[in-house]
Amino acid sequence: MISRSSSLFSRLVAVLALVLAVGAGLLLVAAWASARLAADEAYDRLLVGAALQIAETIASDGRTISVDPPFSAFETLALSPRDRIFYKVVDPADRLLTGDADLGIPVDRARLAAGPLLLDGEHRGQAVRAVVTGRYVPDATQAGFAAVVVAQTREARTQLTRALTVKASVMVLAMSALALGAVAVAVRAALRPLGAIEGVLAARGPNDLQPLGLAAPQEIHLLVASIDHFMGRLSGHVAVMKRFIADAAHQIRTPLTALVAQLDLLSNETDEGRRRDQLARIRARMAELGHLTNQLLNHAMVIHRARSAAFDPVDVAGLARRTLIDAVPQAGDRAIDIGYEGPDEALTIPGDAIALREALANLIHNALKHGARGRLTVRVGRERGRVVVAVEDDGPGIPASEWARVREPFQAATGGTVGSGLGLSIAAEVAAAHGGEMRFEVHSGKGFCVILSLPDGEGRP
Amino acid sequence: MIRRLARLLAYGLALGLAGPAAAEESTRFPASEHERTTLTIRSAADIDAMAPLIRDYQQLYPDVTVVYHEYITADLFGEVAASCAVGHADRDRPADVVISSSVDHLIKLANDGCARAHHSIETGRQPDWAAWRNEVFGFTTEPAVIAYRPDLVPREDLPRSRVELVDLLRRKPESYAGRIGSYDITLSGIGYLFAAYDGRAAATYGRLVEAFGRANLQVRCCTSDLIADLETGRIAIGYNLLGSYVYRAMRRGARLGLVVPRDYTLVLSRAVLVPVTARAVGDAFAFIDYLLSERGQRVSREEAFFFDRTGPLPPGIDGPPSLSAAGAFRPITVGPVLLAVQDRARRARFLAEWRQSIGAEAQKADVGAPKASRRAEEP
Numbered sequence: 012m013i014s015r016s017s018s019l020f021s022r023l024v025a026v027l028a029l030v031l032a033v034g035a036g037l038l039l040v041a042a043w044a045s046a047r048l049a050a051d052e053a054y055d056r057l058l059v060g061a062a063l064q065i066a067e068t069i070a071s072d073g074r075t076i077s078v079d080p081p082f083s084a085f086e087t088l089a090l091s092p093r094d095r096i097f098y099k100v101v102d103p104a105d106r107l108l109t110g111d112a113d114l115g116i117p118v119d120r121a122r123l124a125a126g127p128l129l130l131d132g133e134h135r136g137q138a139v140r141a142v143v144t145g146r147y148v149p150d151a152t153q154a155g156f157a158a159v160v161v162a163q164t165r166e167a168r169t170q171l172t173r174a175l176t177v178k179a180s181v182m183v184l185a186m187s188a189l190a191l192g193a194v195a196v197a198v199r200a201a202l203r204p205l206g207a208i209e210g211v212l213a214a215r216g217p218n219d220l221q222p223l224g225l226a227a228p229q230e231i232h233l234l235v236a237s238i239d240h241f242m243g244r245l246s247g248h249v250a251v252m253k254r255f256i257a258d259a260a261h262q263i264r265t266p267l268t269a270l271v272a273q274l275d276l277l278s279n280e281t282d283e284g285r286r287r288d289q290l291a292r293i294r295a296r297m298a299e300l301g302h303l304t305n306q307l308l309n310h311a312m313v314i315h316r317a318r319s320a321a322f323d324p325v326d327v328a329g330l331a332r333r334t335l336i337d338a339v340p341q342a343g344d345r346a347i348d349i350g351y352e353g354p355d356e357a358l359t360i361p362g363d364a365i366a367l368r369e370a371l372a373n374l375i376h377n378a379l380k381h382g383a384r385g386r387l388t389v390r391v392g393r394e395r396g397r398v399v400v401a402v403e404d405d406g407p408g409i410p411a412s413e414w415a416r417v418r419e420p421f422q423a424a425t426g427g428t429v430g431s432g433l434g435l436s437i438a439a440e441v442a443a444a445h446g447g448e449m450r451f452e453v454h455s456g457k458g459f460c461v462i463l464s465l466p467d468g469e470g471r472p
Numbered sequence: 473m474i475r476r477l478a479r480l481l482a483y484g485l486a487l488g489l490a491g492p493a494a495a496e497e498s499t500r501f502p503a504s505e506h507e508r509t510t511l512t513i514r515s516a517a518d519i520d521a522m523a524p525l526i527r528d529y530q531q532l533y534p535d536v537t538v539v540y541h542e543y544i545t546a547d548l549f550g551e552v553a554a555s556c557a558v559g560h561a562d563r564d565r566p567a568d569v570v571i572s573s574s575v576d577h578l579i580k581l582a583n584d585g586c587a588r589a590h591h592s593i594e595t596g597r598q599p600d601w602a603a604w605r606n607e608v609f610g611f612t613t614e615p616a617v618i619a620y621r622p623d624l625v626p627r628e629d630l631p632r633s634r635v636e637l638v639d640l641l642r643r644k645p646e647s648y649a650g651r652i653g654s655y656d657i658t659l660s661g662i663g664y665l666f667a668a669y670d671g672r673a674a675a676t677y678g679r680l681v682e683a684f685g686r687a688n689l690q691v692r693c694c695t696s697d698l699i700a701d702l703e704t705g706r707i708a709i710g711y712n713l714l715g716s717y718v719y720r721a722m723r724r725g726a727r728l729g730l731v732v733p734r735d736y737t738l739v740l741s742r743a744v745l746v747p748v749t750a751r752a753v754g755d756a757f758a759f760i761d762y763l764l765s766e767r768g769q770r771v772s773r774e775e776a777f778f779f780d781r782t783g784p785l786p787p788g789i790d791g792p793p794s795l796s797a798a799g800a801f802r803p804i805t806v807g808p809v810l811l812a813v814q815d816r817a818r819r820a821r822f823l824a825e826w827r828q829s830i831g832a833e834a835q836k837a838d839v840g841a842p843k844a845s846r847r848a849e850e851p
Contacts (some may be wrong), residue, residue, distance in 0.1 A: 079821050080818055081812065082809060082812045084812070085808055085809045085810075086809050089805075089807050092604075092807070093604075094808075095582075095583045095605075096808050096811055097583075100817070109815050109816050109818070135584070137585070
């Protein structure tokens with residue numbers, strides 16, 4: 012069963028919503044910062060204007076310095092209607108000419124000549140924006156800069172900042188909402204082909220293994236292609252299985268029919284000598300049928316194991332020796348020189364010992380039955396990073412034109428006796444299941460050789 | 473008389489101590505029902521003008537006792553500023569509502585953080601110029617007028633603008649020299665405020681002060697003195713008087729005429745605030761809401777201050793159809809611009825120039841005026 016994790020749609024939308032939210036948050040901070048800057052700039056002009064208007068009224072008559080803060084300066088400041096106003100004017104000797112004595116904005120006399128200086132400060136527990144500007148008093152006794160300090164609370168600035176920020180925020184949030192909506196729509200549209208695949212698969216009959224044949228966007232083309240490829244393989248396997256079953260049925264039915272016919276003959280036969288002959292034939296037939304059934308089951312088992320069995324370390328050399336020893340009785344009374352060439356120590360690869368033994372047994376059996384006239388040799392060794400198991404006999408071998416065909420089940424090389432067709436196909440199947448291959452070689456003067464070439468597992472992690 | 477002397481003595485001492493124990497007269501308006509709370513009003517406004525408003529307020533809030541203390545503006549300012557600086561009002565000198573005709577004082581107090589803000593439907597209806605920070609609210613409309621004795625000023629002489637007044641003084645110096653009266657702006661807060669605003673109209677102000685100087689302007693500390701001198705005939709024309717007080721005298725039966733100048737009309741909006749040190753804050757705000765409400769404004773128009781912004785002028789007044797008509801309306805805005813009026817360098821300079829123009833008369837009034845006369849300084 013497929014474990015069901017949260018939907019792609021909600022995951023995509025959640026990630027994009029998070030990105031949008033972070034983006035919106037950053038934008039809001041930026042909007043606030045720039046709004047504050049803009050508000051400060053706007054009201055700073057008023058503040059500087061007022062300070063300059065006051066500074067302009069500073070005058071000296073030679074004895075005293077006077078100042079006459081004009082209405083217009085306060086009217087300028089009153090353009091930020093709710094803000095409190097604090098100010099003071101000091102002469103070059105820092106004596107207070109007018110205003111709030113306790114206004115604690117520092118006056119940097121070195122900077123007075125350079126024009127109005129804006130700074131943030133605090134007065135009576137309130138944050139204020141202040142400007143300090145100087146006016147040169149060309150007086151004989153105390154020439155120097157008189158200083159005007161004007162401070163204003165930040166209410167109007169805060170209000171303007173808030174208003175600008177709110178406007179920007181509304182836009183940012185609207186854009187984010189719009190983007191999120193678009194993302195949702197786009198993600199839904201992007202995921203629609205998956206839904207189409209699901210629909211097509213769900214609507215299929217259980218035996219329909221045709222490719223989907225859907226037009227898919229680039230991103231999920233691979234998925235559709237994989238599904239189609241998988242479908243193709245599956246349908247190929249099913250075809251193989253069907254053919255195998257049909258062939259197997261045929262292979263079993265033929266000897267059964269023959270058996271039935273021979274049993275009929277036997278039941279009608281009265282002659283004792285012929286009865287014995289017929290019984291012997293029936294026994295031989297039965298042995299063949301038994302062998303065929305064994306092979307069919309083995310083949311099915313090998314195919315099954317190839318798909319399901321886990322690999323364990325297998326000592327191929329030991330396995331070959333044991334299998335060879337087990338096969339010796341099959342030679343019967345024929346004089347065959349059976350030999351083993353290979354290392355005495357273990358030669359280990361990852362594999363399925365049962366399947367490998369079956370493959371090897373089949374090859375040896377084939378060789379004994381169809382090939383070897385006087386010699387059978389099993390060789391085990393390493394060859395270019397692979398482990399090679401070769402079964403060589405001095406028989407006639409299989410013609411090269413048949414090599415491809417005989418790997419298929421029931422395609423015995425010589426179309427000869429019943430049941431001869433499965434051994435090579437089992438061996439080929441096992442080799443393939445181990446990631447290796449089966450091949451044939453003809454050694455002039457020596458004979459015919461079937462070789463299983465298997466990876467030794469070191470290429471794999 | 474003895475009590476009055478004692479009080480004046482106490483006042484003199486208080487000045488010496490610069491303390492909050494300033495001179496004042498208090499009136500108690502007891503609650504008609506079971507008293508829930510006491511609202512203390514400290515005010516620079518005639519009790520005669522305020523009484524109808526307070527009584528009508530008590531119609532709405534019959535369980536509130538109102539104690540009304542009348543001050544002169546400078547003392548009121550000093551006391552409220554002092555308790556604000558300390559952070560609490562003197563135990564036996566509470567102040568829940570502060571009213572002053574010297575709006576600049578209240579603006580200064582609000583600027584220094586001594587006032588509480590109040591938001592309500594009534595405060596929301598105020599025009600921008602009549603309120604600041606929702607802390608100081610102008611609740612009256614009192615034009616600066618030219619008052620005259622109809623029997624001493626022939627109709628053809630009647631000045632309807634400042635230019636006509638200057639013209640009259642130039643044409644008939646013999647008739648009006650020494651017969652023109654106005655505030656001594658060195659003593660009167662309202663006089664200074666009006667003069668400062670006249671000064672903003674620089675073109676006429678210079679000529680006006682110069683003409684006053686030549687015509688030997690009679691200066692008085694306060695509106696009541698000017699009205700009294702008009703009634704006795706010692707002066708024939710009074711300039712820049714508070715229209716509401718003159719009109720009250722007319723209703724009382726004084727033989728006076730009243731001209732609202734047509735060139736421009738300065739309009740004072742007497743202001744009210746609730747100090748941060750107030751105790752009966754809710755009732756104080758309710759009182760402000762009452763003053764600003766249509767009901768309060770109607771009582772104010774009919775019984776207290778007689779003028780309003782948009783309605784027609786009271787009967788028997790020579791002037792434009794309404795105060796806000798024809799662009800002549802120059803309200804003294806309740807706002808930070810009044811800090812300019814409060815600036816001490818500016819004030820010193822302005823007063824010096826005024827003294828120089830008005831001359832010896834003002835000097836004499838300044839020096840000769842005994843402290844006692846300051847009691848009546850404020851209208």
